[in-house]
Amino acid sequence: MDIATTAGLPNGHAALGSARRYRQAGRWRLAVIVLSALALFVLAGAVAVVGISETGLATLLAIVVEKLSFGYVKANADPQQARVLLYLRLPRVVMAMVAGGSLAFAGVLMQAITRNPLVSPYTIGVSSAAAFGASVAIMFGVGFSAAGLYFVPLTAFLFALGCAVLVFSMAWLRGMGAQTMVLTGIALMYLFSAMTAAVQFVATQEQLARVVHWTFGSLNGIGWDAVAVAGLALLIALPLAQAKAWQFNALTSAGDDVSRSLGINVAMLRGLAVVLSVVVSAVVISFTGVIGFVGLIGPHVGRLIIGSDHRYLIPFASICGAALLLLADTLGRMAFSPTVIPVGIVVAFVGVPLFLHLILSRRSEYFS
Amino acid sequence: MSAHLSIEQVGFGYGARQVLRDVSVELAKGDILGLIGPNGAGKSTLVRIVLGLASPSSGRVLLDGKDMRGMTPKARARRIAYVPQSSPLSFPATVFETCLLGRTPHMGASPSRKDLAVVEDLLGRLRLEDFAFRPMSELSGGERQRVMLARALAQETDVLVLDEPTSALDIGNQLFTLRVVAEIARERGVTALVAIHDLSLAARFSDSLLLLDKGAVVGHGDWQETLTEARVRDVYGVDVEIGILRGVPVFAPHELT
Numbered sequence: 357m358d359i360a361t362t363a364g365l366p367n368g369h370a371a372l373g374s375a376r377r378y379r380q381a382g383r384w385r386l387a388v389i390v391l392s393a394l395a396l397f398v399l400a401g402a403v404a405v406v407g408i409s410e411t412g413l414a415t416l417l418a419i420v421v422e423k424l425s426f427g428y429v430k431a432n433a434d435p436q437q438a439r440v441l442l443y444l445r446l447p448r449v450v451m452a453m454v455a456g457g458s459l460a461f462a463g464v465l466m467q468a469i470t471r472n473p474l475v476s477p478y479t480i481g482v483s484s485a486a487a488f489g490a491s492v493a494i495m496f497g498v499g500f501s502a503a504g505l506y507f508v509p510l511t512a513f514l515f516a517l518g519c520a521v522l523v524f525s526m527a528w529l530r531g532m533g534a535q536t537m538v539l540t541g542i543a544l545m546y547l548f549s550a551m552t553a554a555v556q557f558v559a560t561q562e563q564l565a566r567v568v569h570w571t572f573g574s575l576n577g578i579g580w581d582a583v584a585v586a587g588l589a590l591l592i593a594l595p596l597a598q599a600k601a602w603q604f605n606a607l608t609s610a611g612d613d614v615s616r617s618l619g620i621n622v623a624m625l626r627g628l629a630v631v632l633s634v635v636v637s638a639v640v641i642s643f644t645g646v647i648g649f650v651g652l653i654g655p656h657v658g659r660l661i662i663g664s665d666h667r668y669l670i671p672f673a674s675i676c677g678a679a680l681l682l683l684a685d686t687l688g689r690m691a692f693s694p695t696v697i698p699v700g701i702v703v704a705f706v707g708v709p710l711f712l713h714l715i716l717s718r719r720s721e722y723f724s
Numbered sequence: 725m726s727a728h729l730s731i732e733q734v735g736f737g738y739g740a741r742q743v744l745r746d747v748s749v750e751l752a753k754g755d756i757l758g759l760i761g762p763n764g765a766g767k768s769t770l771v772r773i774v775l776g777l778a779s780p781s782s783g784r785v786l787l788d789g790k791d792m793r794g795m796t797p798k799a800r801a802r803r804i805a806y807v808p809q810s811s812p813l814s815f816p817a818t819v820f821e822t823c824l825l826g827r828t829p830h831m832g833a834s835p836s837r838k839d840l841a842v843v844e845d846l847l848g849r850l851r852l853e854d855f856a857f858r859p860m861s862e863l864s865g866g867e868r869q870r871v872m873l874a875r876a877l878a879q880e881t882d883v884l885v886l887d888e889p890t891s892a893l894d895i896g897n898q899l900f901t902l903r904v905v906a907e908i909a910r911e912r913g914v915t916a917l918v919a920i921h922d923l924s925l926a927a928r929f930s931d932s933l934l935l936l937d938k939g940a941v942v943g944h945g946d947w948q949e950t951l952t953e954a955r956v957r958d959v960y961g962v963d964v965e966i967g968i969l970r971g972v973p974v975f976a977p978h979e980l981t
Binding site for chain 1: 798799804808816833879
């Protein structure tokens, strides 16, 4: 198996010069990215109207156009329907994509700088720290609600950031080595999980329910404010990481010493990747609660399909993560309607079979 | 005549724990210097210092008479390339992708057509064209070593530093690898520093040898003067018999002393 077949190109091009074949594979990968992005948007539109009676894609488009043209173009839609779509359904759908994309994006960066396929925002302690922050806010937040609605996400975010600073500075002391980051992250993950459990011991029934719900991860009640903050973070982080994509290639496949001998400032690259991945994933988790799986398998699904070149992997894994979370949330909404199953639970049910299928059916050398 | 690469009184370590002491050596353009010595003699440390991966606690490394510490990382990467002993295999990368990394100091965000052409040529030269789109993990040790050499050559530098390039290879691949290095050194005037354990290969392929023991230079010159039977006994603690078979120096270890 080679990169050409990875991107869907048939075999039998041995006669081609390797430079030409490499360029051809690059064009295929680009096409795969563009097509999957288009497919994602179509999927998002379809999923947005599913489950609302007598609403089709045309209605959705009309309503969105009306809103974007400030009422200049009339949609002639039922106002009740329009409200459900605009303020309940659409933010939820967009947030599913932003959250899935952000977590997969963060996973790609974290795996690249640690050269470890087991690392994700979850395994490096960020999610557990956010969960602990949220539990503390839910437990002791009464009376401190100066930040109002945003008190829980804000506390969660600060704890996630604090955890990252701890991991980062420990690794800094030891020369930004990959092993130190992984081990410190795992240790902190256990610590924060234990502290969350301890907090749950002293919680009331109502608080406990809220804490547990938060640790499941859910898109219930997500509004445009959350979408705006998380979306902006991702839109800023993506191009910054993309600009360093080639350097991530060197770091993952050549190692620290060779990367440095290629002229790359490895410590700076690690620092940038840590900041981008932690901020992006912490923002998402603070609004949605702990969604664990996407950050781990988004990068792997992307790599299995499009290869390890980060110039393609960074955008494509983000698209995969977005699609995965969108599908999972839709299933969670539909399966036992009107009961909504939290997306953090469903994503494992959707993701694990998909993941196992990819491992068994695709590249045998992948997990060598 | 001024030296191309000169290592001037380089020391490394603190207090009683001196890994390197006052190491000086000069290499002319196109020279191959074999860096030999027992395990722990300081070969790897010297290699890292020349590459700029470690800073010496005293002394300096000059390239064309200029202190290398004054160079930016990118400028240095255009002058010195590194062939490591091994490479991580964490995520699948193809041979072509791996070689192309050698073009990093010459390119912007993405490789140009010229970068791709350089890699295609090198893959042919190192007999890797049939593996170009295989993942590194499917390659044998010898093939992998050739890919790392190709990556370093793709950097198109005037100095090459190799750390034990042959220690994991069979004799066929050992000969092939060192022969390519010798050819490149002659053709392009590339100066090479090769840390190597095998005394026969070191003697055969180097223009001169530098013998380190406990961080200090104990021998320097052509192989006949550097590796006498008495000195090998002193440094390695092995009784050797040195012979020359059809022009090839051979070191037969007999007994530990």
